[in-house]
Amino acid sequence: MYHFISGGSHGGRSRGAKSNLSACFGVAFIMLHPTKYAAMLAEKMQKHGATGWLVNTGWSGGSYGSGSRIRLPYTRKIIDAIHSGSLLNANYKKTEVFGLEIPTEIEYVPSEILDPINTWNDKKAYKETLLKLAGLFKNSFETFTNYKIGKDNKLTEEILAAGPIF
Structure with a gap:
């Protein structure tokens, strides 16, 4: 919610x-x-x-200008896994800051793209962007x-928790 x-x-x-x-x-x-x-x-x-599922169909690997959109075939495979119910039985790990449960693997999707930090070359920039986004959510x-x-x-x-x- x-x-x-x-x-x-x-x-x-x-x-x-x-x-x-x-x-x-x-x-x-x-x-x-x-x-x-x-x-x-x-x-x-x-x-x-x-x-309910949150699916990132946006930027991966960096902010606008350095990253790129998640490839559509991968997004389709993620949606297929939701529809088939296979994600209900997947293994998950919790992200820092937002505490979201993300699958560790989805068939035909590179595992490294499932956790956003793995796609950023500059991990410090990722952390800064993550905290900025968290602040936007909190303020909003x-x-x-x-x-x-x-x-x-x-x-x-x-809801607040x-x-x-x-």
């Missing part, structure tokens, strides 16, 4: 464009508070036994922290 509320990045696709986060992946089109949509999504996912999410949802605000606490730690 944290990442759903935070939304995806838009902008930044061309030199000099500013990258922003858009609540629920479309803040301009929503009528209710984003946390309400997150609660509805969580309820429906639990009711129907659905899983501040607008949602005053809205309490769930019995005894339990859902709000769970899924944010970056740095």
Whole structure:
């Protein structure tokens, strides 16, 4: 729910464009508070036994200008693994800062691209960019922290706990 509320990045696709986060992946089109949509999504996912996945289809190996987009055939294989259910049985490792569980291998996808740090030649630049992105998420999410949802605000606490730690 944290990442759903935070939304995806838009902008930044061309030199000099500013990258922003858009609540629920479309803040301009929503009528209710984003946390309400997150609660509805969580309820429906639990009711129907659905899983949710974050898939990086953007830049890998460096920031804009030094990295490149993840190759489309690899993205397709990742999506195939989601659809087939094979990722449900994969081995995972947790990333630092965001605490995301990432698979250690997916058939026909080079394992090194699954963990973003492996694709950056400059590990210091990666860490700096990671911390900058975490800061953007944290600052963007501040607008949602005053809205309490769930019995005894339990859902709000769970959502906040899924944010970056740095």
